[in-house]
Amino acid sequence: MSQFEFTHRRKNPLTGNWVLVSPHRNNRPWLGATEKSTPSNLSEYDKTCPLCPGNQRANDVHNPTYDKTFVFTNDFGALTSQTEVHLAQLETNPLFEIEQATGECRVICFSPKHNKTLPELPVNEIKDVVDTWKQHYIELSGKYACVHIFENKGAVMGCSQPHPHGQVWAHNHLSTEIQLEETSQREYQQHNGSSLLGDYVDHEIANGERVVYQNDHWLVVVPFWAAWPFETLLVSKDDVRHFGQLTDDQSNALAEAIKVLTTRYDNVFNCSFPYSMGWHCAPSDLENDSHWRMHAHFYPPLLRSATVKKHMVGYEMLAESQRDLSPETAAKILQNASDTHYTEGNKHD
Template sequence: MQTFNMEEHPHRRFNALTGEWVLVSPHRAKRPWQGQVEKGQQEKRPGYDPKCYLCPGNERAGGIKNPDYSGTYTFINDFSALLADMPEGEENDGELFRAESEKGICKVICFSPRHDLTIPEMSHEEVCGVVDVWQKEFCELGEEDFIGYVQIFENKGAVMGCSNPHPHGQIWSSRSIPVEPMKEQERQKAYYNKHGRTLLADYLNKELEKDKRIIYKNDHFVVLSPYWAVWPFEAMIVSRRPVPDLSGLSEYERSGLADAYRQLTIRYDNLFETSFPYSAGLHQAPTDGKQHPEWHLHMHFYPPLLRSATVKKFMVGYEMLANPQRDITPETSTQRLKEQPALHYKSR
């Protein structure tokens, strides 16, 4: 009888944050690869594009003109998914047909006036400016009496649905708590009520002890590949101090978050020497006026690339009908990311 080996044998891993499972099949990663391995085409963009609706001084939809901004800049999304001025209403036709009105505020955040830069190509000081604006927007939106949750996120790359290559993210704030943060809310609250400590504080301490999935760390934040990762090079940035949300971060901690954000994305770009696509976002405490000591600030990164700049992982078949599955283990992807230089490949 063979001895079970998590690096060799199929197994399921439990996601302590959501209560869900992922199937890991490490033996499949050893099968011969005869597909594409080429590098992606290096896109060269100008520092300013007169046709880009996010560049300084350019006109957006409806004739609104951007100011000649020089740092990070935010504005109300011209095509917002949520609107602040919404009538109350609902449909409640028994247990099977339910709907209710939803309201909120959606904003766009331009990381830089430069059209040709992304986060890993910006300076540490410039990324600090992004994090500072995150904090400001979180606090201001969270103070609105009808806003219960503020979701800050970034879609990088056309494959992730990004409609404009200008470096930017979005902030969608809503009255209700969205599905994914609500899953984490319930798991973290149950853990805190049982142990008197945040789930991610205990998880992070264990990860630091094991040191098998740590990609990068500084005095205030740790970058790791989660034990329960679904995407091939999935990562998470976790604050060392169990602070519930951005409002509690000091200047030094904001600098630490900017450093972790930049260092992870540099390693992403270096992995296949391409502008590495991903969806990323902060998960933090709701802004519903209640105390949330169970919440622990963290940021998720979900990148689709699998074997090269052009080979992607898709959720299909079994994953859509049963549960997520991955071949390379989080430990393997951690090692590959750790091996990447801290200097961006375009600068070498």
């Protein structure tokens, strides 16, 4: 049993936020809502899917018959490159602060196969996804300070299309999460003379209790401050601050880490494990980004089964994050999960 099986709070050093940990609550009876699990009988091609090769999207444009990753400008992007109003005409009261927000939004289809999520792709095809992330990061970071690469997997996370895909949003303002991490990492380096996440990686590897997977270049860990039940942090073990610095070896190792992590996720409850994940990279307009370390956050909502999710409501919305499953227990479950996807059975044994 972990030494942390008592009620306590933990601080997230990247944001300054606190998490209330209540391990004893995980045994309480559950009579709340359940979710539908993601269907596992999808076909490789769906003629009604706007993301499948050759199909028509909402704007009457037809997708090419792509055979690898496919990227297009989001037909319903949250950001546009045009300013529609003059800010000088708007309210100037400091209680009603406003600023211009322009940018670009793109969609990345991971594969032409409608029914293959990341853990079901071979490592070389996940490497294609990593290379696509890198390509578009490099392009967009030349125009925008902040580039967010993310994926919402599963209907329970608000994903509107089952075809496996992610998104890229780029803009010049620093998003709230990036600004918090920028401030925290910079202050840590000023006070300690080293990288916050670099030191964190060293401590987690030395401790080992929360480590889910590692290879030569990447570490997957249930972070000490995790708020979501099976939250993980995928962080570079090397001094890499953004996608533009990745070598081919580091990209290959990243594809391997993603394959292992997402496979273990699916194997926890033998389902297509939903999550929201996203990459945090150094803003491209910094004169010095040595305090940064490239990393991705995975936030899965499932708590007890394929149909019972964690709801961030009540206390979480009005006070601070709270979790029932300790990060150490979650890490143990992920450590023990198989690296062979549950849909493959024992064919590799």
